[in-house]
Amino acid sequence: MKLTRSTGWAIPALLATGNVMATEMPLNMTQGVTDISQRTYDLHMTIFYICCVIAVVVFGMMFISILLHRKSRGVTPATFHESTTIEVIWTAIPFLILIGMAIPATAVLTEVEDNSNADVTVLVTGSQWKWHYKYHDYDLEYYSVLATPRAQYENYNGMFNGNSEIPQEKGENYLLEVDRPLVIPAGKKVKFLMTSDDVIHSWWVPEFAIKQDANPGFINEAWTKVDKPGIYRGKCTELCGKDHGFMPVVVIVKEQAEFDAWMNEQVAIAAKAKAEEQKLLSMQMDMSELMALGEKTYLASCAACHQPNGEGLQGVFPGLKGSPVALGDMRKHIDTVVNGVSGTAMQAYGKQLGLKELAAVITYERNAWGNNTGDAVQAKDVNAVMKGQ
Amino acid sequence: MSTMTDTHAHDHDHHDHKPAGITRWLYTTNHKDIGSMYLWFSFIMFLVGGAMAMVIRAELYQPGLQIVDPNFFNQMTTVHGLVMVFGAVMPAFVGLANWMVPMMIGAPDMALPRMNNWSFWILPFAFAILISSLFMEGGGPNFGWTFYAPLSTTYSNDTTALFVFSVHIMGISSIMGAINVIVTIFNLRAPGMTFMKMPLFVWTWLITAFLLIAVMPVLAGTVTMVLTDKYFGTSFFDAAGGGDPVMFQHIFWFFGHPEVYIMILPAFGIVSAIIPTFARKPLFGYSSMVYATASIALLSFIVWAHHMFTTGMPLASELFFMYATMLISVPTGVKVFNWVATMWKGAMTFETPMLFAIAFVVLFTIGGLSGLMLAITPVDFQYHDTYFVVAHFHYVLVSGAIFSIMAGCYYWLPKWTGHMYDEKLGKTHFWCSLISVNVLFFPMHFVGLAGMPRRIPDYSLQFADFNQIISIGGFAFGLSQLIFLAVVIKCVKGGEKAPAKPWEGAEGLEWEVPSPAPYHTFSTPPEVK
Numbered sequence: 001m002k003l004t005r006s007t008g009w010a011i012p013a014l015l016a017t018g019n020v021m022a023t024e025m026p027l028n029m030t031q032g033v034t035d036i037s038q039r040t041y042d043l044h045m046t047i048f049y050i051c052c053v054i055a056v057v058v059f060g061m062m063f064i065s066i067l068l069h070r071k072s073r074g075v076t077p078a079t080f081h082e083s084t085t086i087e088v089i090w091t092a093i094p095f096l097i098l099i100g101m102a103i104p105a106t107a108v109l110t111e112v113e114d115n116s117n118a119d120v121t122v123l124v125t126g127s128q129w130k131w132h133y134k135y136h137d138y139d140l141e142y143y144s145v146l147a148t149p150r151a152q153y154e155n156y157n158g159m160f161n162g163n164s165e166i167p168q169e170k171g172e173n174y175l176l177e178v179d180r181p182l183v184i185p186a187g188k189k190v191k192f193l194m195t196s197d198d199v200i201h202s203w204w205v206p207e208f209a210i211k212q213d214a215n216p217g218f219i220n221e222a223w224t225k226v227d228k229p230g231i232y233r234g235k236c237t238e239l240c241g242k243d244h245g246f247m248p249v250v251v252i253v254k255e256q257a258e259f260d261a262w263m264n265e266q267v268a269i270a271a272k273a274k275a276e277e278q279k280l281l282s283m284q285m286d287m288s289e290l291m292a293l294g295e296k297t298y299l300a301s302c303a304a305c306h307q308p309n310g311e312g313l314q315g316v317f318p319g320l321k322g323s324p325v326a327l328g329d330m331r332k333h334i335d336t337v338v339n340g341v342s343g344t345a346m347q348a349y350g351k352q353l354g355l356k357e358l359a360a361v362i363t364y365e366r367n368a369w370g371n372n373t374g375d376a377v378q379a380k381d382v383n384a385v386m387k388g389q
Numbered sequence: 390m391s392t393m394t395d396t397h398a399h400d401h402d403h404h405d406h407k408p409a410g411i412t413r414w415l416y417t418t419n420h421k422d423i424g425s426m427y428l429w430f431s432f433i434m435f436l437v438g439g440a441m442a443m444v445i446r447a448e449l450y451q452p453g454l455q456i457v458d459p460n461f462f463n464q465m466t467t468v469h470g471l472v473m474v475f476g477a478v479m480p481a482f483v484g485l486a487n488w489m490v491p492m493m494i495g496a497p498d499m500a501l502p503r504m505n506n507w508s509f510w511i512l513p514f515a516f517a518i519l520i521s522s523l524f525m526e527g528g529g530p531n532f533g534w535t536f537y538a539p540l541s542t543t544y545s546n547d548t549t550a551l552f553v554f555s556v557h558i559m560g561i562s563s564i565m566g567a568i569n570v571i572v573t574i575f576n577l578r579a580p581g582m583t584f585m586k587m588p589l590f591v592w593t594w595l596i597t598a599f600l601l602i603a604v605m606p607v608l609a610g611t612v613t614m615v616l617t618d619k620y621f622g623t624s625f626f627d628a629a630g631g632g633d634p635v636m637f638q639h640i641f642w643f644f645g646h647p648e649v650y651i652m653i654l655p656a657f658g659i660v661s662a663i664i665p666t667f668a669r670k671p672l673f674g675y676s677s678m679v680y681a682t683a684s685i686a687l688l689s690f691i692v693w694a695h696h697m698f699t700t701g702m703p704l705a706s707e708l709f710f711m712y713a714t715m716l717i718s719v720p721t722g723v724k725v726f727n728w729v730a731t732m733w734k735g736a737m738t739f740e741t742p743m744l745f746a747i748a749f750v751v752l753f754t755i756g757g758l759s760g761l762m763l764a765i766t767p768v769d770f771q772y773h774d775t776y777f778v779v780a781h782f783h784y785v786l787v788s789g790a791i792f793s794i795m796a797g798c799y800y801w802l803p804k805w806t807g808h809m810y811d812e813k814l815g816k817t818h819f820w821c822s823l824i825s826v827n828v829l830f831f832p833m834h835f836v837g838l839a840g841m842p843r844r845i846p847d848y849s850l851q852f853a854d855f856n857q858i859i860s861i862g863g864f865a866f867g868l869s870q871l872i873f874l875a876v877v878i879k880c881v882k883g884g885e886k887a888p889a890k891p892w893e894g895a896e897g898l899e900w901e902v903p904s905p906a907p908y909h910t911f912s913t914p915p916e917v918k
Contacts, residue, residue, distance in 0.1 A: 025851040029771055029838045044768045051758040059751060062729050066747070071669070071736040077894075078734035081671040090726045091719060098715045101765065106708060108767040113704045128544075153847055155453040170452060175849045194701075199540040200634055202699060202774065206840045211770045213700045215635055216539060217628020220701035237699075237774040237842040239533045241540060242460045245845030313460055315527020316546045345544050 037209035118191030126201030126214040129243035181250035185259035202238035280379040294364025418502030427484030434476030441469035446863035462846035463531035470534030495579025500572040508565035515558035522548040538626035567601035581917035590658030642693035656793030667743035668735030669894035681720035714764035741815035745796035756784030777837025803887035807905030810880040821869035828862030
């Protein structure tokens with residue numbers, strides 16, 4: 001049913017987006033920008049060429065046979081059907097080829113797994129559906145979320161999810177762009193510690209030849225050393241639920257001096273934001289300000305599950321429109337948003353959003369889509385719940 | 390195999406006692422009836438799973454979300470996988486085993502006919518439960534056919550219990566089918582039919598049946614742990630309670646890897662029957678084929694973690710599983726070389742079964758070579774969970790397992806129906822399938838190498854052109870299978886009368902009974918010399 005109703009829309013949409021096909025796709029694995037990625041590529045090509053030779057020999061024999069040994073040429077079939085010598089030969093030769101493959105593979109693998117002596121360590125935490133980066137050697141941590149607007153990828157023309165926005169033209173880095181990329185210094189051995197807050201994710205940057213699963217409750221290690229500054233893009237590669245296709249990885253590699261400057265700036269901004277939070281406690285925001293910021297925050301952080309129209313997905317993610325949480329006790333609502341609900345997909349947003357955003361988004365949820373409670377939640381209300389007052 | 394003589398004419402067919410109408414099929418204990426039901430069921434499931442693949446390919450036809458939402462897309466990939474593995478490929482092989490194993494070893498029926506009836510009739514219920522969950526609140530399973538925890542436990546939708554229950558039923562059906570095959574082969578071989586005289590299809594199925602009995606209970610254990618983790622507060626796969634999500638993958642793939650050989654060993658058997666027939670030359674290296682099959686089956690138990698190289702295993706384990714996996718290409722290579730040697734200096738003709746069998750050898754080998762590439766751990770870090778993997782396993786499963794099933798159906802259709810199928814239509818089906826299956830799956834290698842992850846409903850723009858080509862190949866392959874349906878229906882309804890042995894070079898007991906095979910065959914066992 002879903003298919004037939006919408007194919008009528010898909011065809012004109014196809015014509016309209018015909019010009020996005022301009023980007024060229026490479027036909028082979030990337031050589032990447034690290035020593036490991038280059039060696040991985042070389043190994044891939046070696047194995048590939050060996051496979052090609054095997055294929056040419058086997059298929060060659062077969063096609064010669066198909067051409068020559070056909071009944072229509074009037075041949076009489078031979079009767080041979082056994083030869084221990086031949087069996088031994090074609091068991092032994094592949095075995096020797098395999099040993100030839102295993103030696104370089106073992107060498108590369110041993111180097112990939114050498115996680116010792118890192119200069120910089122970053123804790124990478126996956127959650128549905130964003131990445132969180134925490135620098136061990138600096139006082140800095142932040143979330144990294146898809147930056148492609150929904151209007152670029154939701155092209156249902158208002159048929160699903162109540163989204164009636166006109167589809168936007170897809171940008172150059174469609175689905176490969178985030179709000180805050182990870183930044184690492186060039187020429188340094190950077191170690192990544194991978195974990196997850198909920199399901200299994202997998203952090204992949206093809207140009208570094210790193211793909212490592214982020215398992216909840218466990219920590220995995222990976223490392224890279226990139227000499228060439230630049231922007232490198234990757235994706236989550238382990239199915240992690242609904243928006244698995246929408247959690248890209250972006251890494252910026254900067255020269256050490258530039259990295260240091262960036263880091264100092266970011267640490268200062270983070271410290272300043274923390275100080276601002278204290279001021280917020282005595283501040284009173286008005287309703288329209290709360291609702292405007294709330295809507296923005298809601299669409300960025302909540303709409304993936306609860307949907308832009310607040311109706312959720314039946315049987316998967318509960319709706320907020322008319323829900324007992326959004327219409328009931330305000331403290332309970334704040335607690336749910338701040339601390340999450342254990343044993344469900346509802347995350348703890350206390351550490352993901354600032355007090356102002358939390359206050360705004362809870363206000364929005366209590367007043368949007370006909371949830372007209374009239375409650376204006378302030379930063380100090382959120383702070384009170386967080387502090388357990 | 391040696392020549393076989395059949396001293397009796399088996400003309401018991403006019404004594405058939407079978408009830409009419411639906412009860413014939415409900416109560417039947419006849420291996421031919423049950424075999425036919427298995428085959429029809431698997432074909433229906435093939436179309437159902439194929440329809441889901443069409444939804445997937447339609448959504449991926451161009452970038453952006455056009456047709457389905459990501460949650461439904463995930464349900465489609467999940468149920469497509471489950472239906473194709475457990476509903477199409479496995480029951481098709483069981484159907485072929487039911488029809489052919491007794492006739493190939495000179496047995497009157499399967500050894501446990503009532504269990505045979507039951508093992509078929511619970512299957513439609515299993516799939517009714519699974520597919521009906523798609524229409525329930527929250528939708529069907531959406532965590533991939535591999536149902537990794539905790540996505541399938543804490544974070545799954547409310548219908549997970551139905552998924553677990555249906556997998557249990559499929560497992561019970563498979564185990565009963567496997568027991569039946571083993572008991573039949575061990576006890577009901579005709580006098581003189583020693584193990585090393587059995588056709589390879591019987592051998593490969595015997596080994597497959599042992600694999601099934603070994604690993605289906607492991608699958609049952611896995612889904613039960615998922616059930617109790619989700620509904621009863623256990624923590625097998627939850628680190629917060631002392632469990633480990635990676636343990637799920639170890640247990641699952643301990644089932645999962647032998648499972649992929651369950652889906653390919655009988656294919657080896659079918660192809661080993663067809664190639665000698667149409668090359669008019671005995672199979673080269675019969676005993677090495679038997680030993681190679683057994684080696685593949687044994688090795689399949691020590692390679693499971695090659696599906697898990699990115700989960701953070703220690704170096705020593707990664708090396709072990711890499712070496713063990715590479716080793717599998719040795720016996721598999723021996724099989725391919727034996728098939729080529731069988732064709733060498735034969736006198737080949739190219740009827741539809743032979744065409745499918747040759748395509749099987751070529752395309753399965755391509756899948757095998759990409760499998761060897763995937764075995765190399767450091768390179769697998771780049772291939773893992775991309776379309777390169779999707780290309781690999783579809784080459785071995787679609788142009789491998791399914792092509793062999795098609796080959797087997799064309800090969801034995803005259804025996805089953807008593808009519809020759811329409812050769813022209815069969816060849817049309819073959820060429821349409823061959824071209825479209827490659828348009829469908831070959832570009833996936835490039836898309837994967839270029840970095841497109843699997844199981845995503847939308848992709849970045851550089852993948853657009855290739856995905857469009859892949860989708861067109863997919864629609865064409867789907868439509869081509871309707872030709873097969875037409876061939877089968879036409880052949881069942883009528884056609885040129887088939888002789889007892891319609892293929893000049895065919896050998897084996899199944900060709901000694903008339904076509905169509907009478908309802909009861911070999912009530913008196915034949916003597917095999």
